[in-house]
Amino acid sequence: MYFHAQRYINEIAADEPDPAAANALQEGLGGQFGEMRTMMQYLFQSINFRGAAAKPYRDLIQGIGTEEISHVELIGTTISRLLDGSPRYTGKLTDPLDTPGAGGATPLKIALDESNIHHYLVGAQGALPVDAVGNPWSGSYVYNSGNLPLDLLYNLMLESTGRLQKCRIYEMTDNKTARSTVAYLIVRDQAHENAYAKALESLGVDWNKLLPIPKTNAEQFPEVKELLDLGLQSKQYSFDLEGKSEAGRIFQGMSPSKDGTDLDATEQAPEGVPSTISPERLEEFSPGLDADLMELIQATAEMELADVEAMFGPVAKK
Amino acid sequence: MYFHAQRYINEIAADEPDPAAANALQEGLGGQFGEMRTMMQYLFQSINFRGAAAKPYRDLIQGIGTEEISHVELIGTTISRLLDGSPRYTGKLTDPLDTPGAGGATPLKIALDESNIHHYLVGAQGALPVDAVGNPWSGSYVYNSGNLPLDLLYNLMLESTGRLQKCRIYEMTDNKTARSTVAYLIVRDQAHENAYAKALESLGVDWNKLLPIPKTNAEQFPEVKELLDLGLQSKQYSFDLEGKSEAGRIFQGMSPSKDGTDLDATEQAPEGVPSTISPERLEEFSPGLDADLMELIQATAEMELADVEAMFGPVAKK
C-alpha cells in the first residue's frame, strides 16, 4: 500500500522558462531509461518477486521503486515549471483572453517553433508521458526476467544509463531549474547504481575500479558536488512506514564506487519541500473555469468553511 | 513524496491456479482502462494541475491516484498468484530440475496452450505490463488536457469503463482468487465514479438517475454485495500522511449514485493485509540462485544477524 505527502523530494531552483530544456528533461521522465521506467520496472519486480530467503533483495528493489515515484513527481514538476509561461505573449492577456493576434503575434505562436508542439496543444504547458522525441512511454520497456542475478544486472545497467543520459542533459543546458533537478537525479542514480552493484557483490562479483558508470567528472559540476559532499550517493532511504524493510542487510559496508564512503540505509526518507500549485493559464483554457464556474467553486469553499467554523470556531485564513 | 507499507490494500482469496483468468485480469492491470492507466493519468493531472483556488479538486485526483498505485500492486499480485504453479508438471521437479520430458511431458508445456505465452517465457509466472491481448501499456493512454471540467469528465468516463470491463471479467470466471480482487475493484471504481461525478456536480451538473454506469446488477454478486454493505462505494481515503488533503470539501454529501448513502472522506487509509513473497519456481530459473549463490545469501543474512545480536541480544527467529 502506498501513501503520499504533499512534499517534493528535492528543491527545484527558480529560473526563466525554457521549453527546449523542458523537452530534454522529457527523456528523463518518459524515455526508455527515465524515471517512469525505473518506477514501473521496480514495481513489477517487487510484485513478482520469488524466494522468501531473498527478501532483503526484494525490499531493496521496492524501496528504490518507491523513491522513483517521487522522482517522477519531481522531474514532471520541473518540466512543468520550465514550460509555464514560456509563450511570453506580447499582446494583452486579459479576460476575454483570446483577442486573436493582438500585439502583432498570436498567443501560442511559440508552439510552432519549439521541440514538442504537444506541450502546448495536447497538454497545457505541462509534462507529458513521452520521451524527448515524443515517443509515448511503453510497457515493453519493463524488464522483469524473474532471475535474480539477471534482474540485478539489468537494474545496474539501467541506473547507469539513466545517469549517463542525465550527464548529457546537464551538458545541453545551463538553465538553473533544469540543472538543479538533473544534478539531484545524477547523484541519486549513482546511489541506485551502488545499491545494485552491492547486491551483485553479495553474490560474488568484484567490480574493482569499473564503477561508477559512466566514468565522468560530473563530480566537478557545482550542483552535483554539493550533493556528493552531503554523501547522497551512498544513502538509501526505505520509504517504509512500518520499518519492515530489510534492504539494509545489503546496502551497507564500503561503497562499490570505491569513493571512500560507506553505504547507509538507516533513514526513512529525506525531508523534502512543500509542494505547490501552478497558476492558471488562460491562453490554454486551463483550468478552464469561467466566471460562473469560479463562483461555484468559491461557494463550495465558503460553505465548507462555514461548516468548519460552526463546529470549531473561527479559522485563520491562508 | 511517496511512501510504502508492506501491506496489500485488500485481501486476495485463495483458489487454484488459473492462467486464463490471470490473462483476463491483465486488462485490468495493463489495459487502456486498467489500473496502470488511472495511476499514471492522475499522477500527471496532479503534477500539471493549475489554479490554487481549485486545490480540493487537485487533492481529490491526487488521493485517488495514490490509491491506484496500491491497486496496481493488488491486481498484479493477484495475477501472479493465478499463474504461480499453473504448469502442474507431472514429472519430477527436483534439482537438477530440468530433466527434459520426464513424466511424459515437458515442464512448461502449458505455455503453448495458454492465453499469453509471455507469462512463462518472458516473465516467470508473473504479471506483465500488458493488456489481455498482449499489447504493452502505452503513455498515449494518459489524458491530461489541463481543462478542469474536461479532465473530470474524462476521469468519470474512465472509471466507469474500468468498472464495466471488470463486471465483464467477473462474468468470465468463477475463480475465487480472481473474483475477490475484481469485486473489490468494481466497488472502488464506483467510489471513484462518485468522486468525479460529485466534482462535476459542484460545477453545476445534475446527474439525475444516470449513475452509476454501467447500470448493472453487480450489486447482487455476493462478493460485491458484501463490500457495498460496508459502504465502500461511498468512501474515499486520503492516503495523505500530513492531513493536508482538501478532497473532503468535494467528496461529501449525498452520493451522486443516489443509493441513499453519504460520501465520506475522513479516513486516511484502509487497514490492508500483510504482503507476502511467492515461492521459488525452479522450472523458470527463478529466482535463479544455485547452491553457491544461496550459500552467499545465507551467509550475508547470518552475518547481519550476528551483528544485530551482538548489539541488541538474541533475536526471535521467524
Next chain:
Amino acid sequence: MYFHAQRYINEIAADEPDPAAANALQEGLGGQFGEMRTMMQYLFQSINFRGAAAKPYRDLIQGIGTEEISHVELIGTTISRLLDGSPRYTGKLTDPLDTPGAGGATPLKIALDESNIHHYLVGAQGALPVDAVGNPWSGSYVYNSGNLPLDLLYNLMLESTGRLQKCRIYEMTDNKTARSTVAYLIVRDQAHENAYAKALESLGVDWNKLLPIPKTNAEQFPEVKELLDLGLQSKQYSFDLEGKSEAGRIFQGMSPSKDGTDLDATEQAPEGVPSTISPERLEEFSPGLDADLMELIQATAEMELADVEAMFGPVAKK
C-alpha cells in the same frame, strides 16, 4: 463531401455465430491489407492528388476509396454478426441478467477460450479496428508517395494482397456468414486489381498473362463463381452523386485479367440491402439501459410521435 444510405453494399448470409471466423475476418477489416487500409490510402491519395491533366486517375482512386468505406461497413457488420450471441450461456439470461455462475458456468466464459478476448471485454461482441492477432490499425500503413506510377503500382499490389489473404480466409472456414462477405470482397478486390492494372496499361505496361494475382481457382468457389458470372470483377461504380467522375476514361476496354470481359464504369452504385440493428446483449451491459433509461427513451419517442401526428395525422406503427 460524403453521404450515406442505410443500406449494406451486399447481402450477408445467415449462419451460426462463429467467433473464430470473426477473428479471421478482422484481418480483412483492420489488417495491414484490409479495408480500413484501402479506404484510408485512397482517401489520402485523392486529397493529395496532383496534376489536373490526370483527373481520370484521381477519380478512379476516389471512386474506389468511397466503395471501401462501404466495405468497412460490410465486413464490420459481418464480424459483428459472427460474434453476436456466441457466448451461448446455458444459465438463465433474465433481467437482472447477471446471476453469477448460474447454469454451471459463467455468462462470458467463452471469452477466455476464443481468439481475441477483446471482442467480449473491450467491445460488446462487435468488430474492432484491429487485425487478426489484435494489432491496432496504424496510419503508418498508408502509402501515398505522390508519384503516380508508383502509387498505382502500390495499389495494384495492395488489392492483390488483400485478395490473396481473403482467398486464404475462405479456406479457413465454411461458415456461410463469413464466406458470403469474403467471396464478395474477393471479386471486388479483383475489380480493383483490374482498375489499377488498366491504369498502368494506359501508361504503357503490358501485363500479358500475369493477372489476376494470385493465380487461383477461387473462381471455382461456388459463392465466388456466382458473382463472376454476374461480371462483378469487371464493373466499377462511381458512387459519384453529381456524375463528375471521369474514371470511365480509364476503366474501359478489355479486362487486363484477360478473362474475356470488358470493363464497365457506367453505374453509380449497386442496389444494396437495407441495414439492420443488432439486438441488445444484457451480459455485455449493452446498450446498458436500465428500466429507468428505457422509459426515458420511450417517452422521447412517444412525445416525438405525438408531435408528428398532431401535424400530419395518424402514423402507421412499425
Next chain:
Amino acid sequence: MYFHAQRYINEIAADEPDPAAANALQEGLGGQFGEMRTMMQYLFQSINFRGAAAKPYRDLIQGIGTEEISHVELIGTTISRLLDGSPRYTGKLTDPLDTPGAGGATPLKIALDESNIHHYLVGAQGALPVDAVGNPWSGSYVYNSGNLPLDLLYNLMLESTGRLQKCRIYEMTDNKTARSTVAYLIVRDQAHENAYAKALESLGVDWNKLLPIPKTNAEQFPEVKELLDLGLQSKQYSFDLEGKSEAGRIFQGMSPSKDGTDLDATEQAPEGVPSTISPERLEEFSPGLDADLMELIQATAEMELADVEAMFGPVAKK
C-alpha cells in the same frame, strides 16, 4: 453504403504557404482527438450499435460520423494547400528540374528546417495520417464500449477536446488558410458537443451552465463569430440520401449550450464548394510523369473525347 460529391464541405480561404501551420493542423487530422478519430469511432459505433429502440441515437452517431469523413477531406486539403509550394526554391525550376544546387540552395532545403520532414520526403507536400509530432494514427484510439451512456459521454468529451485543441491551434497561427478551416471545425465540434449533450439530456442529465467546454471566448474570433451568427453550432445535417435518419428525435429543442438557439436537424447537407486538384510539383517527382507518359495520358484523353463526340457531337472544352 457511402456516396461522394466532388465538393468540399466548406470553403478554404487563400493565403501564403505555411508548413508550420500545416503541421499544427495535422493534430486535427491524425491526432488522438482529430477528425480521423471521430470518423472511425462513429463508424464503428454505428456498425456495432445494439438495440432497435434506440435507433435515433444510432442515426445521430452515424450522421455525425458521415460528416467527419468530409472533415477529413477538408482538413487534409487545407494541410495540402498550406504545404504546396512552400519550398520557394530560388533556383530555376525547369524541366529537367533538378539541377542540383542552382540558385545557391537546393530545391527541398526547407524540408530540413520544418516541423515534419516527411511532408517533403515521404509525401509530396501533402497531408499525412499522423499527428503534429509525427505519430501515426492508431486504431487503439477508437472507443466503442457498447454501453450507450458511456459511448455518449465519451463522444461528448471527444468533441470537447477536439474543440479545445482547435482553439489552441487558432491561437498558434494567423494564416488565413489555416484559420478558415480551424474556425469552421471549432463551430462544428460545438454542434457535435450539443448533439451528444442533448442525447445525455434525453437520458436525464441536466448540464446547467457547464457547456460548451471549453468555456472560451472563441465566439469573439471573427471567423468563428461569422459562423455562429449563421447558427452553425445548432444545426446537424443528416447526410442521409433516403431520409431514414431519426436523429431529429434527439437533436431538437433548446441547445444544451444555453445560447438561446434551438437545435435543428432538418437539412440533408450543406451546399459546399467545388473541389479542385493541386498543380504538379516537379521537385517532388509528383505526379512523376515524364514527357512520354504525359503523351500517353493525353492520347487516352483525346481518344475518349473522340468517342464522345462521335456519339454526341462537339464538346465544349474546359
Next chain:
Amino acid sequence: MYFHAQRYINEIAADEPDPAAANALQEGLGGQFGEMRTMMQYLFQSINFRGAAAKPYRDLIQGIGTEEISHVELIGTTISRLLDGSPRYTGKLTDPLDTPGAGGATPLKIALDESNIHHYLVGAQGALPVDAVGNPWSGSYVYNSGNLPLDLLYNLMLESTGRLQKCRIYEMTDNKTARSTVAYLIVRDQAHENAYAKALESLGVDWNKLLPIPKTNAEQFPEVKELLDLGLQSKQYSFDLEGKSEAGRIFQGMSPSKDGTDLDATEQAPEGVPSTISPERLEEFSPGLDADLMELIQATAEMELADVEAMFGPVAKK
C-alpha cells in the same frame, strides 16, 4: 561489406510439423531478446564504435554480430520447417487445389486454432519478424549508448536473457526440430556471454562464480551436452574474410564461466550444412505460379542451359 554462403550454420533435425513450437521459437527470432535484436544491436554498435585503441572490442562485437545474421537464418528456417505442412488437410490436395470444404474440413482450418494465425494468413507457413505473442520487432530494442563498459554490460545481460528464454522454450516442447536449434543457440549464447564477460574482465571485473546466467542444468539436456562436449561454448568464430579481426586479443585465456575450458578465437567459421528450398504449398498460393508461369520459368532455365552448353559443352543435370 558482407558475404554469404548457401549453408546453414548448424544442422536442423527432422521431426513432425509443430506450429505451437514454431510460435514459441518466434520469441527467439523476433522477440525483444531474440536473434534479430542481437544482430541489429551489434551491427549498430560496430558502425558507431569510437576509439581506435579499443579496436579488439569493436572486432569482438562485429564478429558476434555477423554470427547473429546466420542465427536469424537458422532459427527462421527452423520455424519455417515447423510450420511447413502443418495444416494436414484431409481433403484432396490437387490442382485445382482449393475445392472448398472437401474432406469435411477446410484446407487452412488449422489457422483458427493455432498460436499465430498470421503464420497462415499473412505469411505462407513461414517465419515472421514478430515475437511469440505477435508484436512486430522494434528498432527501439537496440541499445547503443556509446559508452563501452555500459554497452558490454548490456550485451552480457542480453545474451544471458536470450539464453534464459531459450532454456524455457526447451522446456516447453520436445519436438526434435525445435530442440536441435534451441540447444545450439543455448550453447552459442553462452559463448557470447563468455565473450562479453571476458571483455569486462579485461576492464577489471571479477565474476567469481556468478556465470553463466542462468545457473541451470541445461548442460544435462542431451542436445546441449553434446555441443558442450565439443567446447562450442568457449569458441568464437571471426567470420572475417581477410583475417583483420583482433577479437582474439580479448577472447582468450580461462573462460569466465569457470568450466575448466580456455577461450579460443582462432577459427574463421564453422563448416555448416548446405541450405535447401521448401516445397510449394498450393493451399497458400505459394509461390503462386500457375501452369503458364511455370512454363515461362522452365523456358528461361532451358534457354540459359542451351547458352551454357553452346559455350562449354554438355552439362550434368542436377
Next chain:
Amino acid sequence: MYFHAQRYINEIAADEPDPAAANALQEGLGGQFGEMRTMMQYLFQSINFRGAAAKPYRDLIQGIGTEEISHVELIGTTISRLLDGSPRYTGKLTDPLDTPGAGGATPLKIALDESNIHHYLVGAQGALPVDAVGNPWSGSYVYNSGNLPLDLLYNLMLESTGRLQKCRIYEMTDNKTARSTVAYLIVRDQAHENAYAKALESLGVDWNKLLPIPKTNAEQFPEVKELLDLGLQSKQYSFDLEGKSEAGRIFQGMSPSKDGTDLDATEQAPEGVPSTISPERLEEFSPGLDADLMELIQATAEMELADVEAMFGPVAKK
C-alpha cells in the same frame, strides 16, 4: 551463413559535420523504405522461399539482400560521420572535459536545436535505427506474402520508392558526405529495380517505357552520372562465396530501363574501401574509458603483443 570483410562497399566523401543532413539520411537507414527494411525483407523472403524450380529467383533476392546489409553499414557510417564533431563546442575540451558552461555555452547545446535530440542524448553522435522523424524501425514493414509474383511486384515498388526518397534527399542538401552515399544508393536502387523488373519480365510483363521509377533527371546529378557511366545501374553482385547463385539466369539481357545497357551478374562483389573507427568523443562519455580503464586496455594489448613477438619475432607497429 554470412561473412564479413572490414571494408565499406563504397567510398564516403569528406565534408563538414551536418546533423540536419544526417537526420534526413536516417529515412534511408531506418525508414519504412530504407536499407534496414530491404535487408530484412529479402532475408525473410529468402528464408521462407518455396519452390526449387524457382531457385534463380531465390538467389536473386538473397544476393540483393546480402548487399543491403552492406548498405546499412554504409549509410549508418555516413550518418555517424555527419554527426561526429557537430557540437563544435567553443569551450575548452580537455580532460576533465566537462567543465560546465565554459566558453559561454554548454558542450552539447546543439542537441536542443537539431532534428533529433536522440543523436546526442541516447546515441553518442551516431546512427540510430529510426526514421527521419524518430519512429523506430518496425517488423511490420516486412512484406513476404509467399506468392512469387506479388513479392516481386512489392520489391520493385519498394526499390522505386527508396530511390524516389533518396532523390528527394539529394535535393535537400549539398553536403558532399551525404550526397556521395545518397548518389551511390540511387544508382544501386535502380540496379535492384532492374533486377525485380527483369524477374517480372521473365513472367511475362512488358514494361515498355515506364521504368525507371521515378522518371527523373537524377542522371544529371554529377555524383550519379559518374556511377551511371560506370554502368553500376546494370550490374548485380552475387556476394556468394561458393559460386552457387543462379541469379544470373534472370539478371541478364537488355535492361528493363531501356537505357541501352545489358544486365550483368558475373561479379562476386565490388572492391570497397577499408573501414575505419571514429575518434573518441569525451563530451558524450564515449567510449567512456577513464585513465584506469585505458591503462587496462593498453596493458592487454601489450601483453598480447609480447606473446605474438615471443612466438613470431618483432611486429611492425601501426
